[in-house]
Amino acid sequence: MLRVALATPLRRLFDYLPPTEPDPRAPARPGVRVRVPFGRQRLVGVVMATADSSEVPPERLKPVLEVLDPEPVLDPAALTLLNWAADYYHHPVGEVVLGALPKSLRLGAPAGAATERWVLTEAGAVAHAAGEPRRAPKQRALLTLLAGHGASGAAAERLTAELPGWREAARSLLARGLLSSTEALDEPPESTASVRPGAPQLGAEQAQALERLEGALGRYGSFVLHGITGSGKTEVYLRLIERVLAQGQRALVLVPEIGLTPQLVARFSARFDTPMAVLHSGLTDAERLGSWRQAFSGTARIVLGTRSAVFAPVPGLGLIVVDEEHDASFKQHEGALRYSARDLAVLRARHAGVPVVLGSATPSLETLHNVEAGRYERLRLERRAGEARPPTLRLIDLRTSALQSGIATPAVLALERHLAEGGQALVFLNRRGYAPTLLCTGCGWVAPCSECDARLTVHQGAGRLRCHHCGADQKLPDRCPVCGFAVKAVGQGTERVEETLARLFPNEGIARLDRDVVRRRADLEAVVGRVASGEARILVGTQMVTKGHDFPNLTLVVVLNADQGLFSTDFRASERLAQTIVQVAGRAGRASRPGEVLIQTEFPDHPLLGSLLGEGYEGFARTALKERADAHWPPFARLAALRDSARTAEAALAFLREARALARPPREVRLLGPVPAAMARRAGRHHAQLLIESADRARLHAFLEGWLPQLTELKSARAVRWSLDVDPLELF
Numbered sequence: 104m105l106r107v108a109l110a111t112p113l114r115r116l117f118d119y120l121p122p123t124e125p126d127p128r129a130p131a132r133p134g135v136r137v138r139v140p141f142g143r144q145r146l147v148g149v150v151m152a153t154a155d156s157s158e159v160p161p162e163r164l165k166p167v168l169e170v171l172d173p174e175p176v177l178d179p180a181a182l183t184l185l186n187w188a189a190d191y192y193h194h195p196v197g198e199v200v201l202g203a204l205p206k207s208l209r210l211g212a213p214a215g216a217a218t219e220r221w222v223l224t225e226a227g228a229v230a231h232a233a234g235e236p237r238r239a240p241k242q243r244a245l246l247t248l249l250a251g252h253g254a255s256g257a258a259a260e261r262l263t264a265e266l267p268g269w270r271e272a273a274r275s276l277l278a279r280g281l282l283s284s285t286e287a288l289d290e291p292p293e294s295t296a297s298v299r300p301g302a303p304q305l306g307a308e309q310a311q312a313l314e315r316l317e318g319a320l321g322r323y324g325s326f327v328l329h330g331i332t333g334s335g336k337t338e339v340y341l342r343l344i345e346r347v348l349a350q351g352q353r354a355l356v357l358v359p360e361i362g363l364t365p366q367l368v369a370r371f372s373a374r375f376d377t378p379m380a381v382l383h384s385g386l387t388d389a390e391r392l393g394s395w396r397q398a399f400s401g402t403a404r405i406v407l408g409t410r411s412a413v414f415a416p417v418p419g420l421g422l423i424v425v426d427e428e429h430d431a432s433f434k435q436h437e438g439a440l441r442y443s444a445r446d447l448a449v450l451r452a453r454h455a456g457v458p459v460v461l462g463s464a465t466p467s468l469e470t471l472h473n474v475e476a477g478r479y480e481r482l483r484l485e486r487r488a489g490e491a492r493p494p495t496l497r498l499i500d501l502r503t504s505a506l507q508s509g510i511a512t513p514a515v516l517a518l519e520r521h522l523a524e525g526g527q528a529l530v531f532l533n534r535r536g537y538a539p540t541l542l543c544t545g546c547g548w549v550a551p552c553s554e555c556d557a558r559l560t561v562h563q564g565a566g567r568l569r570c571h572h573c574g575a576d577q578k579l580p581d582r583c584p585v586c587g588f589a590v591k592a593v594g595q596g597t598e599r600v601e602e603t604l605a606r607l608f609p610n611e612g613i614a615r616l617d618r619d620v621v622r623r624r625a626d627l628e629a630v631v632g633r634v635a636s637g638e639a640r641i642l643v644g645t646q647m648v649t650k651g652h653d654f655p656n657l658t659l660v661v662v663l664n665a666d667q668g669l670f671s672t673d674f675r676a677s678e679r680l681a682q683t684i685v686q687v688a689g690r691a692g693r694a695s696r697p698g699e700v701l702i703q704t705e706f707p708d709h710p711l712l713g714s715l716l717g718e719g720y721e722g723f724a725r726t727a728l729k730e731r732a733d734a735h736w737p738p739f740a741r742l743a744a745l746r747d748s749a750r751t752a753e754a755a756l757a758f759l760r761e762a763r764a765l766a767r768p769p770r771e772v773r774l775l776g777p778v779p780a781a782m783a784r785r786a787g788r789h790h791a792q793l794l795i796e797s798a799d800r801a802r803l804h805a806f807l808e809g810w811l812p813q814l815t816e817l818k819s820a821r822a823v824r825w826s827l828d829v830d831p832l833e834l835f
């Protein structure tokens with residue numbers, strides 16, 4: 104009996120009989136793909152286990168049609184990880200398992216080049232010696248040919264070349280047991296790994312961290328490489344990977360957004376002369392399959408990728424690195440399986456018995472809590488590599504400073520000074536577009552999105568009004584549609600800041616980096632190139648600028664508005680704000696020039712800014728963790744969010760209310776809500792959520808396990824789309 108995972112929303116496996124004519128070249132075993140009949144369809148599934156019996160009556164069991172793989176595409180460790188993920192995230196196991204494979208493989212493409220080989224059986228050797236079969240010269244010729252090839256037999260291709268039309272003869276001989284055939288994946292092309300010269304001499308802290316990590320290779324261990332921006336974390340990964348490669352093992356490196364970090368790939372290839380498989384969401388299906396095969400066959404010695412690469416096959420895995428572990432993009436928060444690639448990476452490392460290194464200048468509070476609890480070991484890099492010194496941070500009080508289109512006078516003066524001294528400047532604002540609001544000066548009308556509880560953003564250059572939540576896009580009106588009065592753009596976006604800076608600094612090259620400018624990777628490289636060459640000395644950008652670019656000449660960072668994160672309903676907002684400020688600040692003073700960071704705020708007395716400036720990220724984290732403990736928020740409690748959306752607000756709430764009424768949680772598990780989402784209407788649908796909270800993870804999961812299947816049965820479920828998010832990162 105084969106227990107098969109199929110990509111269906113049903114939370115179980117499906118039993119099938121082995122194929123009626125088993126192919127000895129491709130035995131049915133756990134981890135291989137099979138094609139099976141399913142209702143009127145034929146589906147590709149993965150054998151998860153074999154069993155002696157089934158709950159399905161024998162007459163209803165069907166055999167699998169075909170085994171697709173000569174060797175498992177998912178090894179036992181991968182199956183364990185996927186089973187765990189399905190349980191933990193309460194997601195249908197079939198969707199989890201099939202979702203871990205590239206689309207081409209889900210549709211049945213071969214996992215690699217395979218060679219069909221034919222060999223004489225013992226009976227075949229006897230028959231050949233006896234000069235049989237006498238009446239079939241072709242069959243006799245085939246036996247002779249194969250006898251000449253010895254125990255390893257001959258590849259089908261070779262036989263075709265040497266004995267055209269051999270297949271018919273082979274079929275008869277096979278039926279009589281005189282031949283056998285195998286199909287094995289080709290030996291991957293021999294790959295080697297060597298290190299190119301040019302690595303810098305490690306600093307004392309780097310050397311110490313490396314020594315500890317090298318000593319930890321060969322068994323499980325979770326390490327946090329907590330190093331300020333520019334302290335040389337990447338250099339430590341490179342050295343550690345060097346050791347892993349030298350031991351003949353392979354490394355898996357996860358990064359938040361590979362589209363934004365061509366520099367990292369370049370840095371890896373500058374150091375290692377070895378095949379690397381790169382996996383990220385920007386690949387075509389064919390490219391993804393190619394990368395996956397390189398990883399699967401072991402040809403690639405380093406597998407580098409974003410979130411979903413945590414499921415990539417890496418034979419001989421020796422190390423996992425998660426760079427910028429605090430980054431929210433490691434959490435899949437929509438679509439199918441809502442998993443945390445960082446958390447799964449730790450689990451995978453544990454199953455594989457290898458160390459995992461979580462690197463960040465601003466580790467997440469979850470990770471710091473794990474350090475405090477002794478589960479993770481922290482390694483510190485507190486000094487910048489080479490000559491660089493950390494920047495100084497200062498607040499600009501917006502209540503007392505004059506503003507020129509959102510830029511305060513002290514910031515303008517600082518820009519002038521740094522540019523005059525030959526430096527470069529980064530102006531950060533986490534809002535793209537020209538202005539967040541279009542306002543009528545006559546009647547006070549504000550351009551709304553018709554599908555969302557949100558305003559439309561002005562995109563002046565494109566002459567459009569756009570919704571950043573649903574993508575709605577319309578022409579920018581020059582008159583108020585209600586009263587016909589003139590309209591004006593209110594507030595700042597990066598596009599407007601760029602315009603203001605161009606007016607203030609007419610002789611400077613100005614570059615902008617946000618999702619409106621950067622649609623493809625080439626755009627990003629063009630912008631980065633302009634700044635790196637010094638042609639542009641002022642860079643304006645959103646969150647995008649915080650990641651991975653190293654501009655040695657950058658000496659000034661201005662954060663235009665830190666206040667959005669200070670008073671949010673989401674308990675994680677302050678953590679995100681602190682991380683963003685520290686990461687942006689880290690862009691300043693990367694080489695020998697000292698950096699300066701100015702943060703504009705209307706709340707200079709806010710305790711978060713106080714602790715951040717006074718004691719750095721550490722101080723902030725201590726304060727924030729205490730607040731979380733007092734409020735029973737993660738990491739001191741576990742959360743799951745049951746979310747839904749419907750055509751009406753009432754339907755969205757009705758389902759969650761019924762779900763809540765159905766729940767029989769144990770004392771340790773609390774249900775909070777349901778409430779409409781903070782932005783209740785998005786893209787024409789009404790969203791709501793019900794939170795499930797507990798300090799006891801096991802009880803929480805036991806409760807979810809029993810409760811979720813019942814939700815499908817609810818009548819109100821038909822009017823909604825619902826999903827469960829375990830360990831949600833964003834509370835809507």
Ligand code: ADP
Binds near residue numbers: 330335489
């Ligand atoms: P991080 O990943 O912590 O931000 P990087 O590894 O990118 O730091 O290092 C920052 C810069 O310092 C890079 O340009 C890198 O080449 C350089 N660097 C790293 N380690 C050293 C070292 N030991 N000596 C000199 N330069 C170094």
Ligand code: ZN
Binds near residue numbers: 545547584587588
């Ligand atoms: Zn009006």
Ligand code: ZN
Binds near residue numbers: 571575786
């Ligand atoms: Zn909208």
